[in-house]
Amino acid sequence: MGNSRSARQIKLVRNEVLVALKMLYPAALQAEQLMRSLLSVFPTIEWDPFRRDLAYLCEKGYVQRVVSDNESDERFTPWRRRWFRLTSAGMEVADHVIDDPALDE
Amino acid sequence: MTVCATKKTSTRSSSSARKKTVAKPSARRKTKKSTKTTAKRKSARSRKTDLESKPAVATRSVDEHRDRLRAIGDLLRVATVDLVADAESDDRVGRGAYLQVMGRAFEVLDNLAESFDLDDLVKISKIIVEQRRAELNSRKLDSASEDSLDEPADVSGVGDRGMANRQLPEAFGDIVRQIYGATLADDVCESSASVESHGSMNGSEAGL
Numbered sequence: 001m002g003n004s005r006s007a008r009q010i011k012l013v014r015n016e017v018l019v020a021l022k023m024l025y026p027a028a029l030q031a032e033q034l035m036r037s038l039l040s041v042f043p044t045i046e047w048d049p050f051r052r053d054l055a056y057l058c059e060k061g062y063v064q065r066v067v068s069d070n071e072s073d074e075r076f077t078p079w080r081r082r083w084f085r086l087t088s089a090g091m092e093v094a095d096h097v098i099d100d101p102a103l104d105e
Numbered sequence: 106m107t108v109c110a111t112k113k114t115s116t117r118s119s120s121s122a123r124k125k126t127v128a129k130p131s132a133r134r135k136t137k138k139s140t141k142t143t144a145k146r147k148s149a150r151s152r153k154t155d156l157e158s159k160p161a162v163a164t165r166s167v168d169e170h171r172d173r174l175r176a177i178g179d180l181l182r183v184a185t186v187d188l189v190a191d192a193e194s195d196d197r198v199g200r201g202a203y204l205q206v207m208g209r210a211f212e213v214l215d216n217l218a219e220s221f222d223l224d225d226l227v228k229i230s231k232i233i234v235e236q237r238r239a240e241l242n243s244r245k246l247d248s249a250s251e252d253s254l255d256e257p258a259d260v261s262g263v264g265d266r267g268m269a270n271r272q273l274p275e276a277f278g279d280i281v282r283q284i285y286g287a288t289l290a291d292d293v294c295e296s297s298a299s300v301e302s303h304g305s306m307n308g309s310e311a312g313l
Contacts, residue, residue, distance in 0.1 A: 033215075
């Protein structure tokens with residue numbers, strides 16, 4: 001997928017991240033677990049674009065990082081090992097209560 | 106002749122010794138090769154076990170995936186209901202336990218891992234117990250140090266933590282009187298009242 005991802009593919013993946021976290025709300029998931037789960041739907045998904053999508057969703061305020069107690073310094077925790085959960089705003093977008101043109105399929 | 110014979114034998118022995126010494130590195134090489142092959146076999150085995158532990162996930166449709174995740178989410182919400190409360194609060198130990206247990210359960214339920222490792226669960230529970238114990242000890246120490254620090258503040262009456270927040274047992278005054286010969290509430294009442302009135306005046310002045 002890499003850089004050649006179409007806008008539709010990007011939206012699909014980002015939407016599925018929100019939906020996956022919504023299904024487990026209020027639980028959190030590790031980025032690696034989330035990606036491995038999404039591999040069953042998007043077999044060609046790659047780590048770097050997925051990480052960018054996750055960072056994008058965090059900056060949008062739809063997803064938030066949860067720091068575990070076993071992270072001695074949260075800045076140095078690799079992205080694969082970081083935990084993420086849906087925010088209330090993310091829940092609203094995943095439920096289609098609020099429309100986000102950047103995520104509309 | 107005997108000398109020659111001895112020489113021959115010595116030469117034979119030396120040549121055989123040389124052969125032996127020559128043979129040693131080859132033996133070493135063989136052992137190196139054998140270790141290499143065993144290492145290769147081991148790595149192949151570990152790869153196999155890795156592959157076995159991470160079963161190949163067949164592609165699903167989006168709806169199937171969502172249904173599966175919904176079922177997993179329902180199950181996890183029921184199973185970890187007690188841990189969720191800890192995870193929501195500021196309790197980092199509780200949150201950590203919740204994340205670890207929930208993450209492992211998710212991996213098993215979503216077919217990302219074969220089974221839940223009981224040893225891991227035991228480790229997690231032991232860590233939690235130790236951390237809880239340490240927390241309790243530190244809280245006890247904190248409360249003891251706060252009590253010792255609060256006493257003069259309450260006497261002066263200008264401390265930010267007043268007596269109203271504390272509920273002492275009824276017989277506490279008698280115990281204190283027996284130990285110190287006076288109590289804070291009854292015997293130091295007048296002095297504290299005067300200090301409090303002074304403090305309240307200061308407060309009113311500050312408010313103005």
